[in-house]
Every structure is written in C-alpha cells, then in structure tokens.
Amino acid sequence: MPTYPGVNNSFALSAFPLAERQIIMRLAQHFYITRAAEPTQIGNSSYRAFLMRPSEGISAALNVEREIAVLFADYETFEARTLRAFDLTCDQFDDVRVDRSLRFLISRDQNIESSIRHYLLQDLEYPIVIPYRYDDFRSATEDFIFNAIRRNYLIRDLFGYQSPLKHEYFFFGRKAIVEDVLDLHKSGQNSALFGLRKSGKTSTIHAIQRRAKTAGCQTIVVDCQDPAIHAKRYGPLLEQIITEVRQELNLKKIEVSLGSSPDQISAGFQRHLNDALNAAGSDVLLIFDEIENISPRTAASAHWRTEEDALLFWQITRSFFQNAKKRKMTFCFVGTNPHLFELAQLNGIANPVYLFAPKTFIPMLTQADTKEMITRLGYFMGLDFDAGVVAHIYQRFGGHPFFTRQLCSHIHRRTQPNRPRTVSIAACNEAERGAVSDLQNYMKEILSNLNSFYPDEYSMLEYLARGETSTFKEMVDYSPEYVEHLIGYGLVIRRGDDYEFAFDAIAEAVKRSLKDTGEATREQKWANISKRRNNLEQEIRGALYRWSDTLEPDEWKLSVEACLSKPRLAQLGVLSRRQAFSRNSSPLYLIELLKFIQQSKQSRASQISEALNVVNNHRVDAHAKDIEETEYQRLNDALAFLEDVFLPPP
Structure with missing residues (x-):
C-alpha cells in the first residue's frame, strides 16, 4: 500500500512549539508524520522527537521504507548528549517499523554539520545522521531537504569501515543465517558457520547476539583466538565457561573447581552447568569464535594441537549436550574450516564432534x-x-x-x-x-591464511589458476569436501561438470601468488645450492688438508705449482698447507681445489672432477637466472654424489 505525505490524525502536533510545528508541516509535504515520542530528558536538556515514513517517491530515492526518527535539539551548541537522546528516543519504539540506520537531526547550532562530524568520526558505526538547522526550513524551495541528505559524504565515509560491524545499521545480507542459528538453538540443535578472513564471521556473531537479545535468548561468545582461552588446558577452560554462564544468567558468583582427572572434571562440569541453567530457568547458546585455535592440527597452543585436550574437551561438552536435563546449552561453532567436524577420529579415538553440527558457509552477498x-x-x-x-x-x-x-x-x-x-x-x-x-594485500592475507592452515584447498586453487582442470577434478574425486569448502567460501563455482573461479579478483590474486611463488622458489633453489656448495667446499678443504699432510715439503711445493697458474702463484706467494685448505679463509677457488683433487689421485677422481665441474658451472653470478628443472636435478645429483664422497655420515 503506497504511503502519501501528510500527518496522522492522532499525531499530537500541539505537543511541539510553533517553530517545530512549522518544520513538521514542511516535512509533511514529503513524508507521512506518524507518531510523536515522549520528550527525553538528559541532565538539564530536553529533546522532542517524532517518527515519519517517506512517501512513495522519497522511499525509492532513500531506499527506505520504514519510519525515520526525527529529533529536535533546541540548543545553539551541539553536544554529544544529543546522540544519546536519539538512542533513548528510538528505544521508545522498539519495533521493526523503525529504520535504525537513518536519523534526522534538527538543531539551532548554525555549524551543525561540522559540529556533528567530530563526534561521528569517533563512532564510525553510528547510524546516518542528516543534520538540519531550524533556519533551513525557512527556504522557499524544497531543495535543502534533499541536498542535506546527499551531503553526508562531508561528514564521514560510510563505505570505509574496516572492523567487524557491532551494530545492525550497516549490516546487509546474512539475515537468514542469523535466524537459522537461533531457530536451531530454540529447537535444541547446534550450528556451525565457516568463512575465510574478512568474510563477515564476526559481524554475523554480533548480529546473532543482537537478534538473540530481542528474542529472549541468552548467548555467550568464547573467543578462541584469545590466549586467555587457548592457553588454558581443557579443565580450566570448562571452569571458565561455567563462570561465564553464571555471569550471563545473573547468578551469584562462586568459585568453580572441577578437579584434576577427566572423570572428576566431566562430572563437575555437568553438575555445575545443570545447576546454573536450572536456577536461571534458561537455555544458553554458546558461540565458539575462531574454533580452529582449540582444534587438532591448527590450534594456537600445543596442548590443543597435539595432546588430548581437544578430545577430552569435546567428549565432556558433547556428553552434557546429550544428557542435559531440564535446560540445555547448544553450540554455534564459527571458524575458517570445518575439518574438526569432518574427522572421524581424533588421536585414534572416535571424534565426539564428528558431524556434531550442520555446516553452513557464510555466503558472499547476493x-x-x-x-x-x-x-x-x-x-x-x-x-x-x-x-x-x-x-x-x-x-x-x-x-x-x-x-x-x-x-x-x-x-x-x-x-x-x-x-x-x-x-x-x-x-x-x-x-x-x-x-x-x-x-x-588484503587478498594476499586471506590466501596466505588459507595456505597456512588448509594447504590442500589452496593447492586446488593453484591447479585451477594453472588450468590443470584434470588434476583439480582428481582432487574433487579424492576429497569432495575440499571443493565443498571452496564453493562454500565463495571462491569457486561449478558450472555443469566444470569448475571456475567465482569472481575475477580472486582468480587474479591466485595467479599473482603463483608468480610470486615461482620467484620465491627460484630464490629457494639458489639458496639451497649455495648452502650445500659452501658446506662441500669446507669438507673438501678438510680432506685435502689431510692428504697434503702426508706429503713431503718438496712434494707439497710441486703440487702447488702444478695446480695454480703463474699469476695466482705470484698473487698468493708462499702458501702453507694450513693456509691453502683453511675452512674459513682459504684463498683457493673451487676449480683450483679440483686440480688438487686430481693431484691427490683419489680413487674416484674422474667422477669427482665431473661433478665439481657441474657445480662450478653454476656460479654465484648465475643466481639471478632461472634454472630449468632438469638442470636443477642434474645439479642436485652432482651435489649428492660429492656429499656422499666428502661429508661424514649424519
């Protein structure tokens, strides 16, 4: 049903002074004035307010269908308490008919636009405030109303917010996910939400908490990324959960000690938690954020990653979930990857949270x-x-x-x-x-996080970027959950029997990463070669020193003259055996060491010479060049042979 401009017959217009009545009637040419608010008193300041709904044309322009709060601040200086008055006014109308993201402010402050900017920049999530002066409504035209609306860019950048959204004002999409989590909780079931970094997981948690509050549900968030959480062993963490449940339910604070053995901890946890829930007569939704930080293989602390803590923690919490009496506690697991719920076993024991909650990937916006x-x-x-x-x-x-x-x-x-x-x-x-x-940089951070913790899924992105579709499909057949994750993240889509990147920017980012990886790999190859070559040269000098020690002085002098050119002899002068083969300060080049090896009549001198020639041909000045894989393998083989001859056994 269309909305037409005007004033509701029951609107208490007389509750406003003349100047404000005139402003209301001016706005009534474009909006439908619906309800007056009770005056709000903050200290010595009093604020009057009302609600209005945009008419059909205005609604389309503003992209707003619900009622908008309008506040009068009849003071010549704007103060922060005015924003508090807005909040208290909106609280009077706690229903879905009021738009929470947009507010109109009418002030006697002649510099209201610049005055309010300072305060709004300190709270980037505060709703959009359209400021007017009382005098503006004396304008002969209506342009000032719409000009003020569209001048918001002078106050702040509504797009520039980077932190998780704590309020609903600029939260778009994902509302169905929020409702699904709460519906599952109300029916005694668990839920699980997964997404990559910057995908909106934390904003969604805040939305769940807001919606739970209006629905009368109690929620607790456990931030597993916090060392105060993951640094605890499983017993102390269960104790902390009980303490937080009691605090959320406004129960008396008590000292919680569950004991030291698994059986004591489990029995104590169930007893304390049942007592708390029954005393409050309430259920609780426990949200684990960044769940990978207390999961096997990916945990931030070693006792969760490799010891028994994860197994015992989930055994105890699952046992409570299955055996809860009058009241229940359900779980919402939030993280990057659902591998914890896909493992049939933990440390060779049946995984207590295997398929414990339906997996939901936080989708991209439609x-x-x-x-x-x-x-x-x-x-x-x-x-x-x-x-x-x-x-x-x-x-x-x-x-x-x-x-x-x-x-x-x-x-x-x-x-x-x-x-x-x-x-x-x-x-x-x-x-x-x-x-x-x-x-x-943001995209690289996201992909790096995926590569660090879930390299198999990341490898599949690389296959796709290289065009290796057959290898990608082999991985799909081998582990269908990997492609399920990538599709869930919104990185990959399936069209018929084929898979492709879901959007251009991610395809370009993975291809850039491949190029960067190629450059890094080249550097890694040369670093590996240099390290092995340096180690070898030291061992070869040691072996040659031991050989030279068997020579008479005249024999040593003849060997030096045979192995070094005349310019090098003139440059080096008299060279002692210790100087020639010093591990740290020998002046001899690798090719000169090769000649000494030939002089030493080593049993495999010809093979050693051939291998040393291969190594010597890849000098330091070649490190800026790419190296073909076949050549790199040939160099590796030569180094391996020389290491077998000269290096002591490990």
Whole structure:
C-alpha cells in the first residue's frame, strides 16, 4: 500500500512549539508524520522527537521504507548528549517499523554539520545522521531537504569501515543465517558457520547476539583466538565457561573447581552447568569464535594441537549436550574450516564432534544484497551507482562485502565534491587501480591464511589458476569436501561438470601468488645450492688438508705449482698447507681445489672432477637466472654424489 505525505490524525502536533510545528508541516509535504515520542530528558536538556515514513517517491530515492526518527535539539551548541537522546528516543519504539540506520537531526547550532562530524568520526558505526538547522526550513524551495541528505559524504565515509560491524545499521545480507542459528538453538540443535578472513564471521556473531537479545535468548561468545582461552588446558577452560554462564544468567558468583582427572572434571562440569541453567530457568547458546585455535592440527597452543585436550574437551561438552536435563546449552561453532567436524577420529579415538553440527558457509552477498548496500550507502554519499556499475563491481568481487566496501570507499575519495555524481565503470576501474596495493594485500592475507592452515584447498586453487582442470577434478574425486569448502567460501563455482573461479579478483590474486611463488622458489633453489656448495667446499678443504699432510715439503711445493697458474702463484706467494685448505679463509677457488683433487689421485677422481665441474658451472653470478628443472636435478645429483664422497655420515 503506497504511503502519501501528510500527518496522522492522532499525531499530537500541539505537543511541539510553533517553530517545530512549522518544520513538521514542511516535512509533511514529503513524508507521512506518524507518531510523536515522549520528550527525553538528559541532565538539564530536553529533546522532542517524532517518527515519519517517506512517501512513495522519497522511499525509492532513500531506499527506505520504514519510519525515520526525527529529533529536535533546541540548543545553539551541539553536544554529544544529543546522540544519546536519539538512542533513548528510538528505544521508545522498539519495533521493526523503525529504520535504525537513518536519523534526522534538527538543531539551532548554525555549524551543525561540522559540529556533528567530530563526534561521528569517533563512532564510525553510528547510524546516518542528516543534520538540519531550524533556519533551513525557512527556504522557499524544497531543495535543502534533499541536498542535506546527499551531503553526508562531508561528514564521514560510510563505505570505509574496516572492523567487524557491532551494530545492525550497516549490516546487509546474512539475515537468514542469523535466524537459522537461533531457530536451531530454540529447537535444541547446534550450528556451525565457516568463512575465510574478512568474510563477515564476526559481524554475523554480533548480529546473532543482537537478534538473540530481542528474542529472549541468552548467548555467550568464547573467543578462541584469545590466549586467555587457548592457553588454558581443557579443565580450566570448562571452569571458565561455567563462570561465564553464571555471569550471563545473573547468578551469584562462586568459585568453580572441577578437579584434576577427566572423570572428576566431566562430572563437575555437568553438575555445575545443570545447576546454573536450572536456577536461571534458561537455555544458553554458546558461540565458539575462531574454533580452529582449540582444534587438532591448527590450534594456537600445543596442548590443543597435539595432546588430548581437544578430545577430552569435546567428549565432556558433547556428553552434557546429550544428557542435559531440564535446560540445555547448544553450540554455534564459527571458524575458517570445518575439518574438526569432518574427522572421524581424533588421536585414534572416535571424534565426539564428528558431524556434531550442520555446516553452513557464510555466503558472499547476493547481487541483490550488493545492490542494496552500494546504492543505499552511495545515495547518502552523493554517489549514484546504476545497475550496470553494480553488476561490474559484483563481477570483480563476487559480493565479498569487505572488498566491495573498500572499492566504493576509494571511489568516494577520488570523486569530486560537487555531488551528486553518477559513478561510471571507468571510475570503478580507476579507483581499483588506485587501491590496488591495499586490495591486493588484503587478498594476499586471506590466501596466505588459507595456505597456512588448509594447504590442500589452496593447492586446488593453484591447479585451477594453472588450468590443470584434470588434476583439480582428481582432487574433487579424492576429497569432495575440499571443493565443498571452496564453493562454500565463495571462491569457486561449478558450472555443469566444470569448475571456475567465482569472481575475477580472486582468480587474479591466485595467479599473482603463483608468480610470486615461482620467484620465491627460484630464490629457494639458489639458496639451497649455495648452502650445500659452501658446506662441500669446507669438507673438501678438510680432506685435502689431510692428504697434503702426508706429503713431503718438496712434494707439497710441486703440487702447488702444478695446480695454480703463474699469476695466482705470484698473487698468493708462499702458501702453507694450513693456509691453502683453511675452512674459513682459504684463498683457493673451487676449480683450483679440483686440480688438487686430481693431484691427490683419489680413487674416484674422474667422477669427482665431473661433478665439481657441474657445480662450478653454476656460479654465484648465475643466481639471478632461472634454472630449468632438469638442470636443477642434474645439479642436485652432482651435489649428492660429492656429499656422499666428502661429508661424514649424519
């Protein structure tokens, strides 16, 4: 049903002074004035407010359908308490009909726009505030209303927020996931959410907590990345969970000691937790964030990674889950990879959390969600993104909220201040080139994290980047869960029987990584060769010194003259055996050592000479060059032969 401008018949217009009534009637030409709020008193200051709903045309422009809070601040100086008054006013209308992300402020501060900027920059997640002066409403035209809306870019960059979103104001998409987690909790089931870094996991946790609060659900978040968590052994961590449950349920603080043996700890945990839940008459949703930090193979502390702590911890918590009496505690596991729930065994014992919760991967934003985020925030930044530009951004970043925001932030910073302006695809490409260092570094960080903890999945991305589709499909057949993870992360999509990268930026990032890896591998190869060659030269000098010690002085002199050229003899002068074959200060080159080996009549002199020639041909000045794999293998073989001859056994 369309909304028309006007004033609701029951609206208490008389509760406002004349100047404010005139402003309300001016706004009523574009909005439907619905409800008046009770005046808010903060200290000696009093604030009046009301709600209004945009009419059909305004609603489409603002991308807002719900009611908007409007606050009068009848003071000549803006103070931070005004923002607090906004919060208290909105709390009076705790229903879904009120838009929480947008607020109108009408102030007598003649510099309200610059005054409010300082405060909003300290809280980047605070809702959009459109500031007006009382005097603005004396304007003969209506332009001032819409100009103020579109001048928000002068106050702050709505796209530039980088930390996890703690409030709902700028949280787009993923609402269905939040509801699913709470529905599973209410029905006594567990849940699990997975995603790569910067995919919005922590923002989703905050959203779950907000929604749980309005639904009357108790939640506790255990940040497993915190050393205060993962550095604890399984018993003390279970004790801490009981303490936090009691605190969340407003129960009396008690000293919790579960004992030292696994049977004591398990019995104590179940007893204490049942007592707490029953005393409060409440269920609890326990959210484990960054779960890999207390998981086998990936844990941040060794006792979780390789010892029995993970097994015992999950055995005890699963036992409580299965045997809870009147009240229950369910779990939501949040992390990067679901491998903990896919392992049938931990340390050779049945994994207590194998298939313990349904896996859900936090999806990228849909194209519709991406459009809503870009166009809504862009409108208040004086930037118009048409459907073609949104589609281009979506193709570049696949709906990844962090990268999409960062690109739009760079577009904002590069756009001239005379707005509104329409954003072109060329402007997008120019902004991306300008932001290439930041965007590539973020992408590299994400891929590096995947490679460090889950190298098999990362290898599959490399196969795809190289075009090795048959190898990729072999991996799919070998471990279907790997490609399930990559598709869940939003990095890969399946089209028919084929797989491809889900969006352009990730394909380019993996290909860049391949190139970087190739360069690193080349350096690693040369570093390996240099290290082995240096070790060999030392051992060869030692062997030659022992040989030279068997020679008479005249024999040693003849050997030196036979092995060194006349210019080198003149340069080095009289050379003692100790000087010639010193491990650290010998002046002899490898090719000269080779001649001494030939003089020594070593039983495998010809093979040694051939191998030393191969090594000598790859001198230090060749290290800047690429080395073919066949040549690298030949060099390795030569080094291995010489090491077998000269190096002592390990």
